[in-house]
Amino acid sequence: MTPDQPAAPRSRPARPGTGRPAPRSGGSARSGATSRSGGAARAGGAPRARDAVRAKGRPASPARPRGTAGASRPPRRPAGGNVLDRLRGLQQRVRRAWDRPLTAYYLLLGGSLLILVLGLVMVYSASQIKALQSGLSPSYFFRKQLFAAALGGALMLLAMRMPIKLHRAFAYPLLAVSVFLMCLVQVPGMGIAVNGNRNWISFGGPFLLQPSEFGKLALVLWGADLLARKQDKRLLAQWKHLLVPLVPAAALLLGLIMLGGDMGTAIILTAILFGLLWLAGAPTRLFVGVLALAGVIGMLLIKASANRMSRLACIGATEPGDHDQCWQAVHGIYALANGGWFGSGLGASMEKWGELPEPHTDFIFAITGEELGLAGTLSVLVLFAALGYAGIRVAGRTEDPFVRYAAGGVTTWITAQAVVNIGAVLGLLPIAGVPLPLFSYGGSALLPTMFAVGLLIAFARAEPAARAALAMRQPALRKKLARVRRKTMRRPVKRRPSGER
Numbered sequence: 410m411t412p413d414q415p416a417a418p419r420s421r422p423a424r425p426g427t428g429r430p431a432p433r434s435g436g437s438a439r440s441g442a443t444s445r446s447g448g449a450a451r452a453g454g455a456p457r458a459r460d461a462v463r464a465k466g467r468p469a470s471p472a473r474p475r476g477t478a479g480a481s482r483p484p485r486r487p488a489g490g491n492v493l494d495r496l497r498g499l500q501q502r503v504r505r506a507w508d509r510p511l512t513a514y515y516l517l518l519g520g521s522l523l524i525l526v527l528g529l530v531m532v533y534s535a536s537q538i539k540a541l542q543s544g545l546s547p548s549y550f551f552r553k554q555l556f557a558a559a560l561g562g563a564l565m566l567l568a569m570r571m572p573i574k575l576h577r578a579f580a581y582p583l584l585a586v587s588v589f590l591m592c593l594v595q596v597p598g599m600g601i602a603v604n605g606n607r608n609w610i611s612f613g614g615p616f617l618l619q620p621s622e623f624g625k626l627a628l629v630l631w632g633a634d635l636l637a638r639k640q641d642k643r644l645l646a647q648w649k650h651l652l653v654p655l656v657p658a659a660a661l662l663l664g665l666i667m668l669g670g671d672m673g674t675a676i677i678l679t680a681i682l683f684g685l686l687w688l689a690g691a692p693t694r695l696f697v698g699v700l701a702l703a704g705v706i707g708m709l710l711i712k713a714s715a716n717r718m719s720r721l722a723c724i725g726a727t728e729p730g731d732h733d734q735c736w737q738a739v740h741g742i743y744a745l746a747n748g749g750w751f752g753s754g755l756g757a758s759m760e761k762w763g764e765l766p767e768p769h770t771d772f773i774f775a776i777t778g779e780e781l782g783l784a785g786t787l788s789v790l791v792l793f794a795a796l797g798y799a800g801i802r803v804a805g806r807t808e809d810p811f812v813r814y815a816a817g818g819v820t821t822w823i824t825a826q827a828v829v830n831i832g833a834v835l836g837l838l839p840i841a842g843v844p845l846p847l848f849s850y851g852g853s854a855l856l857p858t859m860f861a862v863g864l865l866i867a868f869a870r871a872e873p874a875a876r877a878a879l880a881m882r883q884p885a886l887r888k889k890l891a892r893v894r895r896k897t898m899r900r901p902v903k904r905r906p907s908g909e910r
Contacts, residue, residue: 510874513806516799517869520792521565521847521862525558527789528773528848534756535776536769536850550769550850553615557852561859568863573871576864577637577811580630584658587627590620591665600669604842605716608669619853621666621674625681625822626857628659632685633814640810645689655685656699672710672717673841677826679703684821688804688814720839737772740765741834744775745786752782769850771842774834789848790831796862797824803868812868819861823847 506512529551536550546552568576594600594608601609601617610618632655636645644650659682666675683703686696711717723735727742744760747753758779761768768776778786800820804813823846830845832838844854847862869875 510872510878511869513799513802513872514866514869514875516795517803517862517866520795520799521859521866524789524792524796524847525859527792528845529554529558530755531773531777531780531848532769532850534780535758535761535773537756538761538763539769542763553852554850554855557855558859560852561856564856564860565863565866568860569867569870571867573809573811573867576630576815576867577634580627580634583623584627584631587620587624588661588665590618591624591662594620594665595668602669606669606671606842608666608671608674617853619851621662621669621671621678622853623857624662624666625674625678626861628662628678628681629685629815629818629822629861631658632682633811633818636685636689636814637809637811640689648692648695651686651689651691651695652699656682667710670714671842672707673829673843676707676829676841677822677843680825681818681822684825685814685818688817717839720841723836724839725836737766738833738836738840741772741775742836744772745778745834748779748782748785750782751784752778752780755780770844771830771840771849772834773849774831774845778834793824793827793846796820799869800824800865803865803872806872807868812871816865816868819865822861823858 532554533548533551537547540547540549543549571579590610594610599610600607601611603609603617608619608621610620612618635655639645639650659678663675663678666678683696683700686699691699711721719734723730723738726735726738729736729739740760744758744765747759753759758768758776760779761776765772765775774786774789777789781788797820800816800823804816804820807813807816826843826846829838829841829843830849833840844851846858847855870879
């Protein structure tokens with residue numbers, strides 16, 4: 410194209426709303442200005458900035474149709490609405506996760522193992538000074554507790570794998586053996602007294618056994634089997650069948666325990682009995698009557714002992730009192746107060762240096778509060794609350810009466826014992842001399858408790874929905890194991906040097 414030839418006309422897009430093309434600009438300045446001004450006028454007042462942008466060679470933005478300026482963007486939601494929607498979504502996700510069939514299984518397994526591991530750490534920290542004062546190795550009590558935990562883990566796995574029928578068949582022999590061993594405690598030369606209570610059997614050396622701890626497990630299993638059989642025969646509506654022979658058998662165990670002077674264990678056994686009666690649907694009048702009778706007997710037993718009366722008088726004490734009768738209760742409060750929010754550090758307790766009696770058994774919660782602070786004690790409380798919730802959930806969702814009674818009895822046992830121990834450390838209850846379940850030092854208390862936790866885990870696995878969920882996860886787990894096995898079985902290929910053929 411030569412300079413004398415005029416530029417070829419360019420096609421213009423059609424104007425919005427019409428089928429006619431837009432006006433074209435001429436070759437001269439005058440005609441171009443006229444055409445631009447005329448085009449703007451005919452376009453209905455288009456902005457001049459668009460013509461300026463077009464003159465510079467930039468692509469023009471398409472004209473916005475009339476009447477659509479307000480509907481181009483949706484109205485913005487307020488910020489508060491988005492936050493509320495997120496909170497509702499989070500609540501729904503948490504609820505769905507909480508209602509999964511394996512929630513109780515994971516809570517029982519994970520919570521019990523965390524309590525056990527934290528208890529081993531605190532036993533090692535709280536018992537070092539006690540062991541050194543006795544001329545023993547600093548890890549003496551820890552090694553014994555670790556051995557008991559390993560043996561208890563084997564019992565827990567056994568309880569998890571045992572079928573329910575075998576648990577029911579195991580109840581009667583366990584009750585008979587427990588009663589026999591509790592009778593041997595009263596035989597001179599067989600039973601020995603520890604801290605004023607004659608409820609231990611010596612097997613030579615440092616190995617001692619407390620049969621009353623196994624009596625708790627025996628009462629739970631035997632009572633659950635008895636009530637389940639009577640419910641199948643529809644006999645629990647009669648108060649005679651509800652109380653006999655459950656209450657006489659529990660009274661026999663309580664009598665053997667009280668002969669040794671161990672009122673703390675008797676309180677836990679009574680709580681188990683009341684839990685079984687409550688789950689069996691005992692009438693309110695009957696329940697209140699039995700509770701009132703147990704309260705009267707308990708007050709008579711407390712008044713008959715000066716030691717028990719002094720422990721009752723130390724509730725809420727802030728001073729050791731005359732003859733230091735509240736020394737242990739007060740120094741337990743001192744230990745908790747010294748801990749503050751996050752504690753003085755693991756192993757840095759001052760009360761375990763001979764100030765606080767029984768720092769690794771009955772008052773290990775106080776040492777935990779001093780070394781780990783309020784954060785550590787609240788963690789322990791949350792773990793026990795998780796165990797209690799999981800046990801109640803297992804008992805409430807099953808249709809098997811034996812599973813309901815046994816799960817409720819074990820949950821009552823662990824929860825009541827934890828409340829009595831922690832309440833004594835906090836000064837809210839009298840010192841009963843019971844250990845903190847799964848946490849305090851003592852193999853005789855740890856073994857039956859871990860078996861009972863394994864029983865709860867077995868019940869949680871036996872739920873139909875949980876069984877189906879576990880069956881679905883087994884193929885995926887097998888594939889992962891097979892993949893890992895293939896990777897580990899591959900032999901590494903040795904690479905030759907670059908110059909070697």
